[in-house]
Amino acid sequence: MPELPEVETTRLGLVPLIDKTVASVIIRNASLRWPIPQNLPELLQGKTLRALSRRAKYILAHFDNGVLLLHLGMSGRICLLEQNEAPQKHDHFDIVFVNGQVLRLRDPRRFGAVLWAGDNPQEHMLLKVLGPEPLEQDFTADYLYRNIRTRSVAIKIAVMDSHLVVGVGNIYASESLFRARIHPERPAKSLSKAECARLVTEIKSTLSDALAAGGSSLRDFFGADGNPGYFQQQYFVYGRANDKAGEPCRVCGAPIKMIRQGQRSTFYCGSCQGLRRV
DNA sequence: AACGAGACCTGGCAGC
DNA sequence: TGCTGCCAGGTCTCGT
Numbered sequence: 378m379p380e381l382p383e384v385e386t387t388r389l390g391l392v393p394l395i396d397k398t399v400a401s402v403i404i405r406n407a408s409l410r411w412p413i414p415q416n417l418p419e420l421l422q423g424k425t426l427r428a429l430s431r432r433a434k435y436i437l438a439h440f441d442n443g444v445l446l447l448h449l450g451m452s453g454r455i456c457l458l459e460q461n462e463a464p465q466k467h468d469h470f471d472i473v474f475v476n477g478q479v480l481r482l483r484d485p486r487r488f489g490a491v492l493w494a495g496d497n498p499q500e501h502m503l504l505k506v507l508g509p510e511p512l513e514q515d516f517t518a519d520y521l522y523r524n525i526r527t528r529s530v531a532i533k534i535a536v537m538d539s540h541l542v543v544g545v546g547n548i549y550a551s552e553s554l555f556r557a558r559i560h561p562e563r564p565a566k567s568l569s570k571a572e573c574a575r576l577v578t579e580i581k582s583t584l585s586d587a588l589a590a591g592g593s594s595l596r597d598f599f600g601a602d603g604n605p606g607y608f609q610q611q612y613f614v615y616g617r618a619n620d621k622a623g624e625p626c627r628v629c630g631a632p633i634k635m636i637r638q639g640q641r642s643t644f645y646c647g648s649c650q651g652l653r654r655v
Numbered sequence: 656a657a658c659g660a661g662a663c664c665t666g667g668c669a670g671c
Numbered sequence: 672t673g674c675t676g677c678c679a680g681g682t683c684t685c686g687t
Binding site: 408410451452467484485486487488527529530534639640 | 665
Binding site: 380449450451486537538539546 | 681682
C-alpha cells in the first residue's frame with residue numbers, strides 16, 4: 378500500500394481529528410519495527426491534536442506537548458473510525474478521542490512504526506538523515522547530478538535511497554525511469570545533466586499524478602474495506618511482466634521486462650529505455 | 656564512503 | 672486438500 382501518495386492520502390483523511398483531544402491510547406501489540414513507547418498513554422492523554430504534517434513517508438501528528446511519528450511500513454493502514462469498533466487481528470494501536478472518534482493502526486507485517494519525537498522532530502534520528510522532498514524546490518537536476526556523480530549503483534537503486542531523495546518507492550522508481558526514458562540498470566554516475574533533468578521532472582510529475590489519483594479515492598480510502606487508491610491507476614511498466622513474459626509497452630508495443638535489483642522487482646521497456654552511455 | 660545482503664513479519668498465491 | 676516456496680507497496684543495520 379503505502380507509497381508517498383498513500384501516506385499523503387492517509388494524512389489528509391486524518392484532518393478531521395485536528396483540535397480533538399485524546400481520551401486514551403491503547404497499545405495491543407507494541408512490537409512493530411521499533412517498540413511503541415509504553416508511556417504513550419500518559420504522554421497523550423488529555424492532549425489535543427494541533428496539526429498533521431508529513432516528512433517522507435512519516436506522518437507527523439503534532440500534539441500540545443510534542444510530535445508523534447507514524448510510519449506505515451509495507452502493509453500498514455490507518456483508519457479513522459467514527460466510533461469504537463471491535464479490533465481485528467492486526468489492529469495494534471488506537472488513539473481514542475473524547476468525541477468518540479478513533480485513530481486505528483492496522484499492520485499485518487508490523488514493519489510500521491509509532492514513535493514519540495518530542496518537540497524537535499526534525500532532529501529525530503530517523504528524520505534528520507533524510508534527503509529532500511521530491512516535490513519541493515530543492516530537489517533539482519543540479520542537486521541530483523551533484524549527488525550521484527560518485528555513485529556506481531544502478532540509478533533505480535539510487536533514487537530509492539532516502540538519503541538522496543525521499544518518497545520514491547518501488548512502484549514510482551520504475552514508473553519515473555520509464556517516463557524519463559532511462560534504463561534502470563544504468564550506473565547512477567553515468568547520467569548526463571540533461572538526463573538528471575528529465576528524471577527529476579518525471580519523478581515530480583509521476584508523484585504529482587499519483588497524489589491526485591490518491592486524493593480522488595479519499596472518499597473510499599477509509600471505507601469499510603479501506604480501498605487503496607491504486608485501483609484506477611494505469612501503470613506504464615510496474616507489474617506488467619513476470620519472469621517469462623511481459624505485456625506490451627503502452628508506447629512502443631515491445632514486451633515489458635522484469636528484473637531483480639537489490640532484492641526488489643524492477644520493470645522497464647528495453648526498447649524505450651535503451652542502454653546508452655553505460 | 657559506498658555497496659550488497661540480511662533482517663524484521665504475515666498473508667496470499669502458484670505449483671506440486 | 673494440503674504443503675512448500677516465493678513474492679509483496681519499506682528501510683535500517685551490519686559486514687566488506
